[in-house]
Amino acid sequence: MxxxxxxxxxxxxxxxxxMRANPFALLTSAGAEGVxxxxxPLLLAPDEGEFGTLYGHxxxxxxxxxxxxxGAEALAVFSGPDAYISxxxxxxxxxxxxxxxxWNYIAVHARGPVELIEDPERLLQIVSRLSDQxxxxxxxxxxxxxAPREYIDTMLRAIVGFALPIRRLDGKWKLGQNRxxxxxxxxxxxxxxxxxxxxxxxxxxxx
Numbered sequence: 001m002x003x004x005x006x007x008x009x010x011x012x013x014x015x016x017x018x019m020r021a022n023p024f025a026l027l028t029s030a031g032a033e034g035v036x037x038x039x040x041p042l043l044l045a046p047d048e049g050e051f052g053t054l055y056g057h058x059x060x061x062x063x064x065x066x067x068x069x070x071g072a073e074a075l076a077v078f079s080g081p082d083a084y085i086s087x088x089x090x091x092x093x094x095x096x097x098x099x100x101x102x103w104n105y106i107a108v109h110a111r112g113p114v115e116l117i118e119d120p121e122r123l124l125q126i127v128s129r130l131s132d133q134x135x136x137x138x139x140x141x142x143x144x145x146x147a148p149r150e151y152i153d154t155m156l157r158a159i160v161g162f163a164l165p166i167r168r169l170d171g172k173w174k175l176g177q178n179r180x181x182x183x184x185x186x187x188x189x190x191x192x193x194x195x196x197x198x199x200x201x202x203x204x205x206x207x
Contacts, residue, residue: 009171031067051166080106081202089190117161
């Protein structure tokens, strides 16, 4: 990821918060079959390792996991809010007109070696923790043990789990930090007036 210093985010707590807020990641890797990419919900264990460890699972029918045997490296991309930035929002447009459109966004890249997991009890732990995370807060949360164990055992045989201890973690908060204060305020106001909730979410992150 191209990462100018003005946009670099190094605060581990901020990076982890962004990953938890956007857990549906793009997991990519390169191997004998070329570049592979899978869209997967990932669970962050923040206290496991220097930068945390990610857990998830593939459908066994997905050939991607076979490319990761032997500890191959993968990259997980967590995308946050993003928005088109109109030059009309810049005070600089009126001052000198030397402005062009851009795109602002928040993204986190986590990379590390993949450990594949096929042990049924470890798989059960992964899917249980994933379900618990996303069911929390519901009035009547569903749990894996609500389903018959024989059914869950069948479903577990249809997946391959993995752990990805994060060896490198990069965050990019491209929020116009390279613009003047008045230009940033204009962008924030423009986004905040949008009917698109992701635009307004990005505006809130600029405060």
